[in-house]
Amino acid sequence: MTTAEERKPAGAGAASRRWQEVIDVSAQVFYRLGYSEASVGDVAAALGITKGSLYHYVQNKEDLLYAIISEAHDLTEDNLRHAQAIDGPAVERLRQYFTGHVRINTDHLEKSALIYRDLRHLSADRRRQIVGVRDRVEAFVRQLLADGIAEHTVCPLIDPRLASIEMFSTANAIYQWYQPGGPHTAGEVAESVADFVVSAVACDGTPQGSCYRHAVRHTASPESATAVHPM
């Protein structure tokens, strides 16, 4: 099957801008009407072109969804490469990763809503490819959490797998509540969410610990709770 990317008119600035407009307007229409409810005709109407002209760019509605989600995941991979390249303690790198991750969400609200809401509408092959990007960023965060435990900056009572899921749950929900032009700027939101998810795992990392989990002596695993704190 021809992918949307392969079908994209190459080498022409105007054509490339037009293709970007197709992606952007599709995201707006799918977000507003819901992907299932929206039709290729709705997107064409919003672009001010005929359905026939739109079929010059894509074969079907799913090609449009795939183009939208791919663009957002390219940005996610850029942010991952950036965070991989920087030095510093694990908690600082976690904070930088999530600050960038949240900014992608605030700056592409409709596209990020579609990623989280409508991934299941992609074909199995395409879904696998997108999930591969997620797997890489999640593996990166789990490794930083493990590094942080070793460096004594992340709480040893956390489960890196669960903590990574919890961090992404918080950071990926931006589209559900962030309002551009509302009481908080995108930069403030990115900083607040990054501080929230890092604060949730940070600790002086010693067996005595300095954090809330140590204070209440809670652990995710009943066995280790018994081992560390006989009750």
Place this chain on the structure above:
Amino acid sequence: MTTAEERKPAGAGAASRRWQEVIDVSAQVFYRLGYSEASVGDVAAALGITKGSLYHYVQNKEDLLYAIISEAHDLTEDNLRHAQAIDGPAVERLRQYFTGHVRINTDHLEKSALIYRDLRHLSADRRRQIVGVRDRVEAFVRQLLADGIAEHTVCPLIDPRLASIEMFSTANAIYQWYQPGGPHTAGEVAESVADFVVSAVACDGTPQGSCYRHAVRHTASPESATAVHPM
């Protein structure tokens, strides 16, 4: 308009159980097929009854969605009343509230997915009623955060409004990743998520603070960031 509740056959145990089955099976069908894609006929087929029989209970598909979401919100209000009734420091009450909130999500995965995914399909009146429940639980959490700051158990650098949103973002995403029968029990997940969201805001609450936010001297406001850390 007659509501689903008013149309529910009253006084008969069997009829009441049958109505509960209608709600439960509707939730499964809407979750599996997607609310927009599913029809009243799909629900009737899954129940093993005719569409005509299903119309004995409800007038349309939206009545089914409303019944599902109302049931989940009744549980949320019960949990709120429970958390309001207990004594103790604000962080402990926050932990108890969120432990219960996550358990509702783990134990009613399909229904909670529909709440977060498909609320927009309810009529304006019904949506307002459901959003009213949300407003009450969010106000409760914001008040506990403010109490915690006054008690010196919550970090004074947080913004209670943003922190409340961040806590619910984490706790409401359970349906996106929790797998019953997977590596973690519902109880472990509830404890892990509650510890995560409380750890994200906890601190000894003094101006010097004991938390990550104080350690990096970050605040949500650029002015105060500049004031504290001239760069």
